[in-house]
Amino acid sequence: MGKKIKRIGILTAGGDSPGLNAAIRGVGKTALGYYGMEIIGFRDGFRGLVENRRLKLDKTTLAGILTVGGTILGTSRDKPHRMVIDGRTCDMTATIVNNYKKWELDCLVCLGGGGTQKNALRLHQAGLNVITLPKTIDNDVALTDATFGFATALDIATDTLDRLHSTAHSHHRIIVAEIMGHRAGWLTLGSGIAGGADVILIPEIAYDVEKIANAIKLRSRHGTNFSIVAVAEGAMSRDDARSLAAAEKKLERAKNLHDKKEAKHELAALEVRHQGNTMRLAKQLEELTHLESRVTILGYVQRGGTPCAADRVLATRLGSACADLINEGHFGVMVAARGDGTEPVPLEKVAGKRKVVPPDHSWIKTARRVGTCLGD
Ligand code: F6P
16 A cells, blocks of 8 residues: 555646636545545646746635636746746756655646646656646647647637628628637538538648638539638648748758758748638639638637636546546556546556647538538
8 A cells, every 4th residue: 555645736728718616626625625635736837836936726716616617726837947037947857856845745647738748747757746637728639538728629610600600691701710620620621510610721731722712612603602621730731831940850851950940940930831721712712713711710719718618627537637647656647538547547558648639530521521621
């Protein structure tokens, strides 16, 4: 029988997402009420653990947060090994390890997306008892069926596409709606199907603008002279995808500092160029189809507000299962959603991986079968 767990530290890191508070409550209520543990929240991600900024989580602080968006702990994208302190980038891993000991923590729970899984693994390798939960509206954390935040964002994006339909229809316009997701297209694909988008563009499928224009012109010929184009932040044309792949290869093959710097410079320039991609796409479609085009960027609306019921259930059950694993002394794992249950997955297997939409995924097949243009 291992040492009885007494005190848990918990933090939220990376971009916020609906369901974080439900997860904090799920861990907290099970740990406090069911196992009689103590729980301390650290503010603003890993930075709170460096700067000793805490919030004691008890019955009162955990009450009334299930339905609240964002995170009561605050969050940041700070990495333990590359944190800006007084204008300098420092490795704060040792400070975190010391503070973990100072606060007599028996384990640290990190709620986050792909980046957080990597950072959590580093801390686990530095000797801490770490356990993580998968959150992100992007749904791109590897080896879990789902991440909390995604279902809510899917509802928000779908509702927006519904609203855009009526105005696009009235004005006979193309409306290009930009949806979050730099590397994974789950949110755009899911909301595009649910919201009946005519064109869905995701990072996993490079598009040809002529093909999109032809699909829109075909709709016009059949008497439907409006179209909704759902485009992921990270979707790109075939030309841009080729340039990106070439720059990434250059970086991979760089033999010296000079080559590395040059390749990084190229990648940064491509990233800057990509920032105007949705506007450029709308303009190109207007020119090619002679239909008026407008852009709507959904932005942070997708991450805000009350979590939907599905996210509340998912976050609560993952949080509660997390407390069970802590009680069993099972660390170095992410609590993954697996069907109706949960499964501990070693952090080594999750860190550095990304779950993107596979080309043969049923959502892709479904979209194509109902006549949606995917740009290829
Ligand atoms: O990872 C979630 C996410 O919302 C992405 O979809 C988006 O590209 C990114 O975060 C935005 O990050 P930030 O909050 O740092 O602007």
